[in-house]
Amino acid sequence: MIENLGQALAETRNTGRSVRFSVEVTPEGTVRIVHPPENEGVTGTKEAERAPGSGLARAKARGEALAARILGREDMVTAEELARRMGTTRVTVNARRHAHQLIGLEGATRGYRYPTWQLNRDGRPFAIIPDLFTTLGDSPWTLYRFLTQEHAELEGRTALAALQAGEEKRVLSVAASIAEGTFA
Structure with missing residues (x-):
């Protein structure tokens, strides 16, 4: 078996x-x-997704539209542009994405886009990014949502704002609480 x-x-x-x-x-x-x-x-998931007017098809379309809007924002750049800002190569950016050292968001048609705000003032990615992947899982979209969402545990600020204020340990603590289903 x-x-x-x-x-x-x-x-x-x-x-x-x-x-x-x-x-x-x-x-x-x-x-x-x-x-x-x-x-x-039973009808499989793929057939249900394609069924016109199905709730799943509508939800999927809304999700794809939201992803496209996010990826089209000015703070989302290509690997080449992020590499330029970091003073490195596109190959290095892609390798760091694979190693969970950078957040690269994939869309349906635009390839990977990288939020520019994941770089600190020195043009380096926040050192906490690999720890956030370890804590929250492998999905870069999960990290994106966590970092851009306001959290009561951070006095209503986003995790990104807390990171930019130098509160790495606190951000990681909030991420761990979310992952465990508890709140600080």
């Missing part, structure tokens, strides 16, 4: 599609993996 689960995980990673199977256990203790035919069963 574990082997079948491993095969299903590999298949979904390779194809980018969900894989369904059922585990059938008989009263005698026999275990059998059952793969449903391709068109059998």
